[in-house]
Amino acid sequence: MLSTLKGMLMTLRTSLRKPVTAQYPKEHLPLMERQVGFPALTWDADVSEPYCVGCMVCVRMCPTQCMSGTMIDNPHHAEGKSTRRKIIEEFEINLGRCILCGLCVEVCNFDAIEMSHEHEISHFARNGRRSDLPVLLEMGKKYQSETNWISPAVKKAAIAAEKAAAAPAAEAGETKEDVSAVADETEGEAK
């Protein structure tokens, strides 16, 4: 008898609780900060061009080989507006084949590709999500504005500058050397 009452009480308590289920297409749960969505290319608003220089490191790293691209000389560089000598001309990611592993983001040395928060990409055609450069940049711009994106390199430089200001000058010189050594190596790899 007592246990029946206890059980009933429990049922009553749970039935009065607010439901946790979100009715999906109508309701969306908030995304986490680190949420991994499909990769997108970032846009450098300062010079109005993509960050991507078309080095193809990410293309080679992708485990599903779903990316491709070509590079051209950057017209902005000739005009002296940009520091990028080369720039991406065509880029395509077949988002339908992407497995969201994030390896492309990890190997990119130019902060040009980011895992955006885009995750609803269903399509009627099998290859309907072969996304080219404008689409990817659009996704990237959306992601950048949503998250107040700052290029990780800029962020790192800011932190390093802060540290350098705090630490004695000699140490700062050392860390700088380290950074350039790393850059050399990664460039070597890219080639």
Place this chain on the structure above:
Amino acid sequence: MVNMGPQHPSTHGVFRMVLWVDGERIVDAEPHIGYLHRGSEKLCEGELYPQIITLFDRMDYLANYNMEMAFCATVEKIMGITVPDRAEYIRVILCELNRICSHMLFYGTMGLDAGAMTPIMYGFRERERIQNLFEAVSGARMMHNYFRIGGLREDPPDDFAERVAGILPALAQGIEEGDKLLTYNEVFLARSRGVGVLSGQDALDYGLSGPSLRASGIPDDIRVTEPYSIYDRFDFDIPVGNNGDTWDRYAMRVEEMRQSLRIIEQALEQMPDDGPIKATGVRGIPRPPEGEVYVRVETPRGEMGVYLVSDGGDKPYRLKVRPPSFANLQALRPMLRGVYIADAVMILGSLDIVLGEVDR
């Protein structure tokens, strides 16, 4: 002769059994596997080392962190990399959380197999807490791709330790609640006690590992007998069963969740607040020296072994996986002989197989 599966609601994946029956009793059984075969081992030969982690994620999809751990530990061993302390602690915490997460699903489906609907709700409630944490750490709920050879992809969020500590009491309570609900339930006991008995010697002969082996009374846990990573720094018990029946295999896992909580608590205490999360000297694509290595780790299902032959290149020459579920599944046949058809599903469930890893 009865054909069970591959599309059977309770075969835990795409798995087919052919049962020879005499009335209600099973005379003989023959498991058929291979419906989920993706050729992962062969694929590994064509992928760079960092890319292989994504394949391991997809083998045992209920214990992704443990699988990543298995592969990373293998490459670290052949290359002689020492992983920084902080990274190891974070790895262990995530692995143990993943173990609880996986056992929670086992707990729920075990209830379902016995005909009880409520346990899976309880199990998923607890899983949700862990999954949310995983999502905050790695950005994904399942295929994390978070461990790296020599460390981790990136620092976990700043409030990682607090968040883990925050969900522990709720998890402990959830485990107790679930335990109270199902373990000594009269119907459940009647269905699982003395059913599908496997003796210790048989279990050894069939190469069982993990909780299924320990249920038969053999105290063998790789975390203790051959500690990898930093498991030798923690104090925890290995639960051992007496009878090797379905109930024992179930109870082992419930007890293991409690022990995992203990490990996490200790790890949180010992974890350094600050420090590198990736070994120095690992940059770019790793190229292990020529040679071969075998490493085993304890996943929620048992002994996961990775045998790696390297020819010095950036891709493995050969990679062989010794999946725990595959070996555990071998014992299904002797266990099924002589039981009722209705118990077959429960016995299969008690082995806690993941077909992704059986078929690779």
